[in-house]
Amino acid sequence: MRGVVLVSGPPGCGKTSWILSRLQEHRGPRVYRRLEGVDPEGRPLALDGGLDQAFLHDQIPDLRELADGSQDPAPEAEGLLALIELPLFGPEIPETLALGLRPDRHLHFGRDSELPRQDTLVFGALDSWSLDLVTEVWDPASVNSFWFELVNGAYGDVYRAKALVNLPDGRGFLFNWMVSCSGTQFLPLRSVAPPHGRPMRLSRLVVQGKGLDTAGLQTTIADCLISDAVLELQQAPRRSQGEPLPATG
Amino acid sequence: MAHAVLSCLHANLAALEAVLDDIDRLGVDTITCLGDLVGYGPQPNEVVELVRSRGIPTCQGCWDEDIIEGLNACECSYPSQLAERRGQLAHHWTAAQLSPDNKDFLASLPLSLRRDGLVFVHGSPNSQHEYLLPDMEAFAALERVVSAGADMLFCGHTHRPYVREFREGSIELRLRRPDSGPGQESERRMDLPVRRIVNAGSVGEPRHGGTEATYVIHDGDRDTVEIRQVPYDVERTCRAILAAGLPPPFAWRLRHGFEYAERADDASHVCER
Numbered sequence: 001m002r003g004v005v006l007v008s009g010p011p012g013c014g015k016t017s018w019i020l021s022r023l024q025e026h027r028g029p030r031v032y033r034r035l036e037g038v039d040p041e042g043r044p045l046a047l048d049g050g051l052d053q054a055f056l057h058d059q060i061p062d063l064r065e066l067a068d069g070s071q072d073p074a075p076e077a078e079g080l081l082a083l084i085e086l087p088l089f090g091p092e093i094p095e096t097l098a099l100g101l102r103p104d105r106h107l108h109f110g111r112d113s114e115l116p117r118q119d120t121l122v123f124g125a126l127d128s129w130s131l132d133l134v135t136e137v138w139d140p141a142s143v144n145s146f147w148f149e150l151v152n153g154a155y156g157d158v159y160r161a162k163a164l165v166n167l168p169d170g171r172g173f174l175f176n177w178m179v180s181c182s183g184t185q186f187l188p189l190r191s192v193a194p195p196h197g198r199p200m201r202l203s204r205l206v207v208q209g210k211g212l213d214t215a216g217l218q219t220t221i222a223d224c225l226i227s228d229a230v231l232e233l234q235q236a237p238r239r240s241q242g243e244p245l246p247a248t249g
Numbered sequence: 250m251a252h253a254v255l256s257c258l259h260a261n262l263a264a265l266e267a268v269l270d271d272i273d274r275l276g277v278d279t280i281t282c283l284g285d286l287v288g289y290g291p292q293p294n295e296v297v298e299l300v301r302s303r304g305i306p307t308c309q310g311c312w313d314e315d316i317i318e319g320l321n322a323c324e325c326s327y328p329s330q331l332a333e334r335r336g337q338l339a340h341h342w343t344a345a346q347l348s349p350d351n352k353d354f355l356a357s358l359p360l361s362l363r364r365d366g367l368v369f370v371h372g373s374p375n376s377q378h379e380y381l382l383p384d385m386e387a388f389a390a391l392e393r394v395v396s397a398g399a400d401m402l403f404c405g406h407t408h409r410p411y412v413r414e415f416r417e418g419s420i421e422l423r424l425r426r427p428d429s430g431p432g433q434e435s436e437r438r439m440d441l442p443v444r445r446i447v448n449a450g451s452v453g454e455p456r457h458g459g460t461e462a463t464y465v466i467h468d469g470d471r472d473t474v475e476i477r478q479v480p481y482d483v484e485r486t487c488r489a490i491l492a493a494g495l496p497p498p499f500a501w502r503l504r505h506g507f508e509y510a511e512r513a514d515d516a517s518h519v520c521e522r
Binding site for chain 2: 146152216220226230
């Protein structure tokens with residue numbers, strides 16, 4: 001696959017996973033851009049908070065990003081693959097959405113046969129909630145319990161949950177869960193934070209659902225995040241022993 | 250004669266009332282309780298007072314001990330920071346709620362009870378905090394039964410009911426003194442009669458995958474053990490949890506048959522404070 005390809009589809013249909021696979025197998029310049037979708041019927045599109053973008057950049061360190069949608073990557077280097085991700089329920093691009101670029105092709109999940117067929121949700125009116133977790137580090141056993149509670153309905157009817165979480169040993173994971181899919185994807189980041197203080201990479205939790213208990217979510221999350229003292233306890237042995245960082249990816 | 254054994258009530262009044270109704274309906278009038286009357290649940294005084302009013306012989310559980318001693322529910326065995334924070338909150342709430350009289354009652358409870366060849370403990374004969382899980386290494390499990398001098402050892406603490414039987418068990422000892430020569434060994438073999446461990450499960454915080462309260466009925470004449478599962482008004486307890494200001498996930502977990510705190514990775518862990 002080459003050229004500039006617009007990839008659209010409803011939330012949770014697998015756009016990012018498909019895009020990651022195509023970019024990973026491409027030998028040549030790679031460009032990615034995520035556009036904010038607009039639904040004519042007002043249905044909420046993916047609240048992402050930059051998670052997909054951060055994950056793709058972690059997985060493909062030389063991935064270039066279009067500075068904005070008005071920049072046309074087509075004239076650039078030969079063999080370039082530019083994938084533009086657009087959350088969109090139907091295949092028709094709304095007139096109100098100014099792409100500002102000229103894709104060579106437009107592929108839409110559910111319409112085009114070269115994309116995988118996956119069940120997707122028809123979202124109605126959903127609450128969206130997001131929490132910035134930059135510099136925060138989770139107690140591993142606690143995040144396991146929290147995620148179990150979250151996706152099983154302890155904080156409301158959750159339809160979708162996604163998070164980039166930091167662990168005390170420097171690893172990071174993308175958690176990706178959708179009510180229509182079985183199980184959660186736990187995808188390790190390639191980059192490992194050094195054992196010196198708090199990690200600075202993007203970290204966030206995004207949740208879409210109905211009747212979300214956001215106060216309860218925040219209370220539980222606060223009980224899962226470790227203090228400076230606990231983090232130091234876990235990082236100090238790795239510093240003094242020169243222990244190699246755990247491999248991921 | 251049949252007798253009922255219950256454990257791990259965890260301040261769940263609706264569950265205890267349903268179990269006692271079930272026992273009464275079956276015409277069983279001997280009841281033994283294996284402790285953990287309080288902890289996590291919303292009605293500690295009511296549960297203690299019901300046990301006291303029925304005159305049920307009771308041994309002390311880990312939560313009963315921790316509330317009295319101020320040990321904060323053995324925080325060293327919590328499996329996660331989240332479980333520890335919630336456990337501490339439940340501990341402080343329970344300690345503040347319990348009347349002095351009920352605290353004195355919990356403090357007075359024995360660590361074990363014995364009736365003929367039957368021994369009753371909360372966790373194991375070694376400690377209220379030790380878990381006798383159904384897949385515990387057989388020799389170690391049998392050792393707990395034999396060391397307690399029990400034909401049948403009743404325990405709780407794991408919240409999962411089970412009956413484990415040890416048949417044709419034997420222990421061989423071979424002793425040689427440091428200064429003795431080859432062949433100067435003394436040997437002893439003990440063939441053990443059938444021994445059993447019976448775990449009564451949990452009335453107030455079941456961990457068998459469902460929401461029903463569990464307890465056991467042992468019939469000594471028929472040599473049978475029946476694990477009973479009793480439905481109760483779970484929503485009543487959930488409402489009480491929320492009204493008490495305990496963590497709302499406690500209500501959600503109880504309603505879905507999940508334990509309040511996840512199990513420790515090392516189930517054989519014993520607090521050595």
